[in-house]
Amino acid sequence: MAPFGLTNFDSRTYGRFDERxxxxxxxxxxxxxxxxxxxxxxxxRYFGGSNELFGRASDSAVIDLVQQTIVGGGIINVTGGTGIFDNATGLITFTQEDRLTPGSPDGPINF
Known part of the structure; x- marks a missing residue:
């Protein structure tokens, strides 16, 4: 179960990919x-139930097609929210390590 009911995520960022x-x-x-x-x-936008959290992300990751992994991280600048996050501000730093699962009925990335 997701903390504070934040079960959904909608990201609207610009991106660039560089194959090496x-x-x-x-x-x-x-x-x-x-x-x-x-x-x-x-x-x-992170949302679910009566709570929402808003932010602006800056992050990067390396997708390794041989190892079938995604490793990265970044920062989310929190810009507000609703419910318990009303007027929220701050920074969230994060790292991620995901596994690619090509052909999975749940999608290619397994968290």
């Missing part, structure tokens, strides 16, 4: 100027 042999380097950011393009700041 059997690895794909990816970078994501809510700010388009990071990639030298014009556009609007975007953000993330």
């Amino acid at each position: 042999g059997t690895q794909i380097f990816s970078r994501f950011d809510a700010d388009p100027s990071v990639f030298g393009i014009e556009g609007n700041l975007r953000g993330d």
Whole structure:
């Protein structure tokens, strides 16, 4: 069960992928100027029940097609929320280690 009922996640970021042999380097950011393009700041929404948390992410990951893994991390700048997160601010730092599962009926990434 997800803490505080935050069972859903909607991410709206810009991204860039760079293939290097059997690895794909990816970078994501809510700010388009990071990639030298014009556009609007975007953000993330974590939600479920009566609580929502809003933020802007900046993160990166390496997708290894041979090892079938995704390893990365980043920062989410918390910009507000609803319910118990009303007027929330702060930074969330995170790391991730996921496994690719090609052909899975649940999708290619297994957390």
